[in-house]
Every structure is written in C-alpha cells, then in structure tokens.
Amino acid sequence: MTTTKAAVSFPIRWKILISSLILLIPLSITAFFLVGSYRDQMNFAVSELNGSRLIRAVIPILTALSPWAEEGPGGPEEELINAAVETLRQEIEELQTALNILPEVLSKAELDPQLPARLSSAWLLARKAPFEKKSAALAAYGSDLTDFTIFIADSSNLSLDPDLDSYSSMSAAILTLPDTIRRMEVIRAGLERYGRDRSVESLRSLQTEAAFLTRLDLAAVGKAIKTSVWSDPLSYGATTGMPDPSKELAAFSQALSTLSSSLMALGAPQGPPAAAVAAQWSAARESTVAMQAKAQTIMDLQIQKRLDHFSRQLIFILLLSGMTVLAALFVILRITKGISRSLERISRLAGEIAEGRASGPSVKSSESGPSGPSGGFSRRISIDSNDEVGKLGAIFNKLLEMLEDMIKRIDGNAKDISEMVQGLSASSQEISATANEQAAAVKEIVSTIEDANHLSKNISGRVEEVSRIATDTKKNVEEGFGAVQSNIGKMSEINEANTKTISGINFLGDKIKNIWDIVNIINNIADQTRIIAFNAELEASSAGEAGKNFQIVASEIRRLADSTVNSTNEIKTRIQEIERSSDSLLLSSEQGTELIQQGKALSTQMSKLFSDISASADISSSSTQQIALSIRQQVSSFEQIVIAIKQISQGVDNFVMATRATSATTENLRHMAATLNELMKRFEGGESK
C-alpha cells in the first residue's frame, strides 16, 4: 500500500475559495480605483460642461439685463428677459436632474458594467436644451454677467466638492472675458462715433457700456481664477508650475476701472479728452486680452493637471492590481500543487493497474511509508488528508476492493456463461436454419401472391374492357330498340293502309255483287225474253201462215235476247275476272295483312327481345361494373397482401439476420468467455505470486 501525507488539511473548496478571494482582491481594488477615477473624470467633465453651458446661457441674459437695470422693471424687454430666464431656469433644472443622477450612479458603481453607458446618458442629458437660440435673441441687449454668473453657479448647487465650485466659477469667469473684449469693440465704435458727431446718443451709449464695466465684478473674477489655482484638495498638481495671474488681474482691473471712470466722465466739462479715453481704451483692451490669455493658460494647465492626475491614478491602479494578482497567483499555485500531487498519485496507481502490472513489483510512493502486498487489486493508496482528495483516495481504495471482489465473481460467472453460450450457440444455429427455410417459403408465397396480383390486374383490365363493351352494347341495343319501335309504328301504319285497302276491296266486292245481281236480273230478263220469244215462235208456228210476221218478231226478240244473254255472259265473264282479281287482291291483301301482323308480332317480339336485351345489357353492364369494382378491391387487397407478405418476408429476413447475429454474438460471447477465463487465470496467477 502506498501512503502519502497531505500538506494541507482544509477542504479543497475552501482552498479554491481562498484562492479566488485572493485573486479577486486586486481586481476589486483595480475596479474601485478605476471607477473612482472615472467618476472624477466625469465630475470634471460635468463641471466643465456646467461652466460653459451656464456662461453661454447667461451671457445673453445678462446682455439683456443692462437696459433693464437702467430702465427699471416694466420695460419692453422685460417679457423677453423673463422668458429667457424662465427657459434658463428650466434648463438648469434639467441639468440639475441630470447631474443628480451622477452621484447616485457613481455611489452604486463598483463593478457595475452599465456604468459607462449610464454616465454617458447623464452626460447627454446634461447637454440638452441649446441656449444658443435664446442667447442670440438676447445678445443685442448687452451683457452684465459677473454677479449673475456667480449667483447661478452658487444657487444651482451643482457640484460635489468645493473644487468643482471653484472650477465652475473659474471657467465662468474666464468665459466672461471674450464678452468683455466684445464690449471693448463696442466702446471703440462708440468712441469713434462720438469723436465724429459728439452727439448725446453716442455719449449715452458709451456711458451705458461704462456702466457695464462698472458693474463687472473684477474682484470676483480674479478671486474665482485664483481660487481655482490654489484650492486643489486632491493635489492634482498643487500650485507648482501654475502661472500666477495676479499681475494680469491687477492690470485688467485697473484698466477697466480707469476706462469706466473716463467714459462716465466723458462729455463733462471737466472730463477727460477723447484721446486720453481712447488710449485708456486701448490699454483696457490689451489688458483684457492678456487676462484672457492668462486665464485660458491657467485653465488649460488645470485641465492638463487633471488629466495627468487621472493618468497617474490609472498607472497606480494597474501597478497595484498587477502586484496583488501576482501575489494571489503565488498562493493559488501553492494550494493547487498540493491538490494535484495527491491526484497524480491516484492517477499513477490507476494507470499501473490498468496496464496490467498486477503481477509486477509494488510501486513505492515517493514519500516514506510501508509498501503494500504486490499484485492484483490488493494494492491500496493512503492519503492522510481530510479534504476532497483524501476522500477521493479512500473512495479509490474502496473501489479497488470492490473490483477485486467483482473480478472473483466475474470469474465464476464467466465459466457459467461459457457453458450457457455453447448451448445458446447450438440453439441459435438451429433457429437460423429454420428461419432460412421460412424465409424461402415466404419468398415463394410473395412470388405467388405477386403473380396472382398481376393476374388480378389483368382480369381487372379485361373486366374494364368488357364493362366498356357492355356499355356500348347497351347503347346499341337502345338504338336498336328505338329502331324497332319505329318499325312497329311504320308497320302499324302499313297495317292501317292495308286495312283500308282491304276495306276498299271489300267495298269493291260489294259493288261487284251489286253489279252481279243486276247482271243476273238482266240475264233473267234476257232468259225470260228468250222464253217469251220461244213462246212467240211456238204461237207463230201454231198460227201457221198468219203467224209468219209474228214469227219474225219472235225471231228478232229471241236474237235480241240471245244477244243480251251473250252480253250478260260477257259481263259475267268480266265480272268473274274482276272478282277473281279482287279475290286475288283481297287474298294478297289479307296475306299482306297477315304478314304485316306477323311482322308486327315479330317487331313486337323483337321489341320485347330488345327490351330484354337492353335489360340484360343493363344487368350485364352493372354486373361488369360490380365485377370490375370487386376486381379492383381484390387487386387492392392483393396489393395489401403483397405488402403484408413482403413485410413478413422482410421480418423473416430480419429474423434470419438476427439469428445470424445472435449466432455471431453467441460465438463472440463464447470467445469473450474464453478471454475472461484467460484474464481470470492471469489475475489468479498474479495473486498466487
């Protein structure tokens, strides 16, 4: 058994936690200082913004205040001024709101990832509401802004520390200087105008400017500038290297004061001459420019100092965080090394066991300790530690015990499996042979069913054809039936005509009978006349000579009678001929009628036959259609049967394949069982060593 002693007893999670904390400290410090620096920069930017915004806002307002201050409340510009002041008030409120966000944001921001965005939003909000429009409207009214500037700056409560106040005041004061220069130009123009026309208006205008200069709190401006220079609690750069604006301030104050006094006294009897005023003006302008330049220089230096301060701050932060990170890494490495050493030992032992060095010599640990028995899963690892690695080692030892026990049991089961696999192999081979036979039989069935299906399809096609022919036949039968009906109608018409003919012939026969009766009457008359003639001749012959003439008459009468008889005989002959013809015609007509009746009967019979044929054709057609439907259903059934049989065949094939796979698997199992036996023998042989 290999044993080691752990270096640390704390749980690993504690160690990881401590390592994380150690690593987090410098990061937190870095973040803290970065946030603080960023806050300072934001404040600086805000103050810069405050000053410039305010000044830009108030300049036109103060410009408008000048005539209002002279004329008092109620002047025409009062409304405009009030509107501008109201606008400024609103914008200052908005600015106040925006700037109020900043402290809250900065106080909460340590590691807030949204900080830059939120600060940027506050910045943009603070830059809202341009003043230029209002300032342009009020710019024509002059400016007097010193007190008002300071008033705005103090009353708005805009800063976070006194330094910002002074900086705002400074920047506000500095921004008054360009306006003062502008006023210088106005004064110059006024002086030129006054020099030309010496008018009262020109003088009044000059004095108005002078009044502004008088109201300009130069001391406050100088104080603001000086204060900003020397009040630097954060030691941005102290006052070393910062230029002293006292001289310029003094010259600036003096020049403006002198000019203002001269302008006020201008035009008075004891007043200064215009040339002197002009010279004073020139000096005031130069001093204003110099003041502005100095103030701007100071301001630029202030800004640069602040930027340098921020840079130094950043470098300090980075150095500090770097050192703390290195320290944290050192501690972490020490902690993790202890953890990894134990894990490495466990891994090595597991690898040796996995490589099958169960029968080899025992592996001693690098640390001192008793060595355990060699071979098999009897080897154990010992780690004196209460952390997770120690627990892992204990669990690993338990795992080795379990494996040892499991292998013994597996050995026994492997022998049993080997016996059972042999029996299973024989059974699977038998099943495979049977499955092959079944597969062959199913394939035959499939073939037969497919042939039957093909045959059914042929039958279906033929039946379809027969159905079509039956339909055509029915159509023809119906046409024939119609023709027969038409024929029957025509035959009826012929029969009627024939009947009329027969009736005509019968009528003719009746007339012939009438003629015959008349002829018989005539014949009788002729016979009687002949008999009378004969009697006359008899009487004449009895009369002897006296009857000679009477005999002539009698002879003539007899001849006439004979002639009449001959005529009547001829008439009889003709009548007989007519009768014969009429009889023949009647017979023919009757025969024709009979034939027509026969024909009509035949047509009727044919009509009935056609009707029967039509009914049969209907039945045949419907039957063929039903047969076709049945055949189609049969075909469909056959197809489904084919599909099912094919599925069965596929299933049998799969079964055959499965049995083959089973056979192969059992064979593999048999090999595996043999392999297991060999492995077990190896392990058993190692333990025995």
Add this chain to the structure above:
Amino acid sequence: MTPQEMMESIRQGSSGPGAIESSDMDRLKYIVFRIGDKPYALPAEDVQEIMLDMTIHYLPFLPDFIRGLVNRLGEPYTLVDLQSLFTRHPLEGRVFLILKPHISKMAFNISAVQDIAPALPEHLRRLSAMTGTHESFLSGILDHKGEEVHLLSLDAVLDAVREALHA
C-alpha cells in the same frame, strides 16, 4: 236486225234478212232443249208454252221422275223430270216445257231451251245404236247444226207416267 229493218221485213213479207221462207212454214219444227248437257228435241206442235222459274208443288208417294205439280193459268200440270226418268238423277232446272193440253196436262223440267228449229226430213234419222237405258223414250235423231239431237218419244214418256201413276 233493227226494229225498223224488222218492220220493213214484215211489211215486205218475203224479203229482208229475217224473212221467213214459206218453205220454212212447211217444215216441222222442233224445240231443241237440253236436259243437263244432252240435247233433246220435241216437236214444237206438242209444246204449248215454255215457262221459266215455276213454282213446283211437290207430292209425296210418287216416283222420283214425277216431281209434283205446277200451276199454269190455274190449271195443274204434272211435272216430269226427264233426267230422273232417264238416269235416275234429279234435275234442278229452271225451264219448264208445258205440253199442249190435248196431249196431256204435263210439263217437263228441262235445263234450257236451245232453239226452235225447223227440221227437214233429211235431217231426221233413226236411232243407230243403243245410247243408254232410255232409248225407249227416244224416237230418233235430229241433225241440228251439226249436232245429233235425240228426238224424244212423247208417247213413251206419257206411257211411263201413266204406268207409274197407276202403279
């Protein structure tokens, strides 16, 4: 002959196409008649009248050849069926020969009267051969227009009738 021609012939007496020669009056006339399809003749002077379609009044218990009686001008005449007498086959004829009353009040039922023709003596001749069972009722043969006509013996017929009636 037209009536005018006939009247002219009568007026003229002997001329004309229908003129009767005097010699004709001197010839014996015979009535040629048929019984069935056989021609017979009787002297015209023995015949009173020829009648047509007379009503026969049949009498029972008499021989077959005595058909019955016929009524001529209210007088009954015995009707004799010569064909039945000769051949024992009755004759249903329409013509009746009425004999003169002084000979007998008898009538013969015949088929038809063919002619009343005068016959010269050279046209008469005796029976040359037995021509059936009724030759006793015949008295000779007359050539009439190329046809042999049996002369009927009136006496024989009358004797047969009397004999039958008294039997």
